[in-house]
Amino acid sequence: MKTLTVKLSVLFACAFTLTSSAHAQSTTDWPSFRGPRARGVSEGGSIPTTWNADTENGPTQGMLWDTEVPGLGHSSPIIQGDRIFLLTAVADKGDLELNIAAGGNIDAAEDDGSQSWIVLCYDKTTGKEIWRQTAHQGMPRATRHSKATHANTSVAVSGNRLVACFGSEGVYCYDLDGNLIWKRDLGVIDVSKYGIGWGYASSPVIHGDRVALICDDPDHPFVTVLRLADGEEVWKVDRADECERSWGTPLVYESDGVTQMIVNGWPWIVSYHFETGEEIWRLEGGGDNPIPTPFVANGWIYITNAHGGKAPIYVVRPDARGTLSLDEEEPSEAIVWNTERGGSYMSTPVVSGDYLYLGNSNGVVRCFHAKTGEKMFEKRLGKDAGIIASLVAVDGNVLCASENATVYVLATGPEYELVAENPVGEPCFATPAISDGVLYLRTTKRLIAIGNSEPTN
Template sequence: MMTKKINFAALLFFIFVFISCQTEQQNWTHFRGSKMNGHANVESAPLHWSDTENVVWKVPVKGLGWSSPVVYDGQVWLTSAEEDGTAFYISCFDFDSGELLVEKTLFNSEEPQRIHPTNSYATPTPCIEKGQVYVHYGSFGTACVDTKNFEVIWKRNDMPCEHMQGPASSPIIYEDKLIVHLEGTEDPYVVALDKTTGEIIWKSVRPKEIYDPLQPVFRKSYQTPIVVNVDGRDLLISNSSFMCFAHDVNTGEVIWTFQYGDDSTVSQPLFYNGLVFINSGWIFEDGKPNFTREFAIDPTGEGDVTETHQIWMYEDEVPQIPTPLIVDGKMYMVHDRGMVTCLDAMTGNVIWKEKLRGNFNSSPIYAGGNIYFINVKGFCTIIKPSDSFQKVAENDISETVKAVPVFVGDKMLLRSEKNLILIQ
């Protein structure tokens, strides 16, 4: 009898694991994936396509947005906006057919802030969980929508931010919280909202004694944070402009800071093998943005850890916009102008470098055993993670792409300037 109970318990465990794995393969909940590490939990992924070959469906998207899609229970959600910033939309499509299920205007603006010519008014990627999708358009508004009846659960547009170049930081879900960054040229801050009501749980404004003396242009930031567990405590890693903050994610308390200086962080932090990896944004020389630095940090410290917890620093063709990717101990990063560098993640030593064609905004994604690099013109180079550059395939969708590709099941979902495309 005892053996039967053990076998039954084991069977239930394996069923639970199997269902969990299947669920992960069918969903994509945040910017750069459900674990926000750029890894797609799929066994296979498309290797060959064009603007007509292996396209399951292709549907137009209203307005303009550089946000990436999110997927849950067969629904694809994404945001867009009018090019002049006067209206902000959310759309839901059926994953299998591409059918438009709903399209809603969530916010309007009579006098929108200006944005950078390369940005859009809908660049932050939504985040999603069972029953709710959360969208964020910076100071223009944040909302929660019911994914079953498509009704707005809550929304608010009372969190100010002088973005200067438009919003770009994506929201993330952590337990009962929705965490959003509103870091502009005046009083940059991060806020944790109650995800069920939209009410503020905590708010942390960047220290005025440090940020007020900076030029306004050096206060803005466009990064998306991550949450990591360090010695039993969950920390929000927020690499803001000028310096990185590690907050207690439950209270907003600043646990440690790391200073790197200067302007406009965009790239998302990474966490691997006990280390946090952060991007500095532009480092200025002679009054001009010159280069970007990548840092590896031991996250176990407290207070100002700039001089005590840096493990390594690298500054040769580090990307300003695309987020690096770590696979099997190697960091792969593509510079905005196309140079791919492979580093040893634990030492920062260069393993190889290779130039790809075109310019890049989209971050690389690891799917089905390969790494996908998609440039701004929609040309994709697929490589095998390795100690040397090993090209697997090249494909061209012939459309402008700045969003991150999404991998669900054995298919790839790609958002271009005007369309949403499912590739097999």
């Protein structure tokens, strides 16, 4: 029986103000991992479909600006108003490297000396750094995978509050000018497999006056909700009987008066009541390395995971309750459709139009009809392509950022149509962001803005 700790008080109705006239969230903000409503979809405007951001092989095209980013981080750009926020980890001595190679290398990095965990703020229009704050400095409390970093997560922003979670190095809340509001130590969160700590990757989610966090260390997995105002715990659920590990970001979704916190895990995918932590429904997972984040499209919840011989896709109705069955003879009515193969390992899929797109670390992209589950196509992208970043959709196209320093653009539709292969100079592991007709990319070295501009030498 899982342990449930609930702290209820009149502070649920605290008068903390989530918006301000100076930092009100607009429709062009990209406020958290995968943007508005965590769907990975830009809901207005368009961006160029072809560009060249490889400054070593010019002339560049479509690049409005670029700026060098210190350290190592797979944190995605987050945008609020005229500011962009990133996380990074900078070694106190020397420059650390990533293992940029395909294949099954499972080793942890051997270069984990003293680090500084840093929050960065840039001007959205010019790329100029506005401020940086060192959240923590010291020796890492857990190792990282040789292709991962100590700053894999993205921040979440609401109103004048920014929340950054570095896993074992803690949670930090700032205002948008970089002033620390509160911090909280979550303990060591060593998300591991094969005895190797592969690093923390679950981004925080802000919903109302709460912050949702997944902390699935195999030795003591838990999920928790904190108050945004002061970081105090609202509830915490021990997941020892539900999950051995998870790197995903939670989905917080409100439907028919019930707000759920849906957590991709193995062996169980579980939905919790966001107000109390009580379980709403559960579904036995397939892939034993759950990384992609659940998301909503067509009013349904899309979930995928992979590894260990299975790569399922599940589409669940939000009114699901109890333990869901995938039995072919008596499937739960809450399951819209599912397939045992075709899911993605690391990248979160996206729904564009009527179609579900999934990118994989081996460079294969798959497409299913989002409403029926019918498989449309399966194609391999270019040489050495590997899709680690989550997919995003804009203006009828799907963007696949790859570790081979290329962003592939696919046209939405039932047939495979490659619109462009756009060089960006360095591998891209971070999920792109889109705001006001500009695409923002974080490569292993730079932050880049792509928009309508003339070629430059």
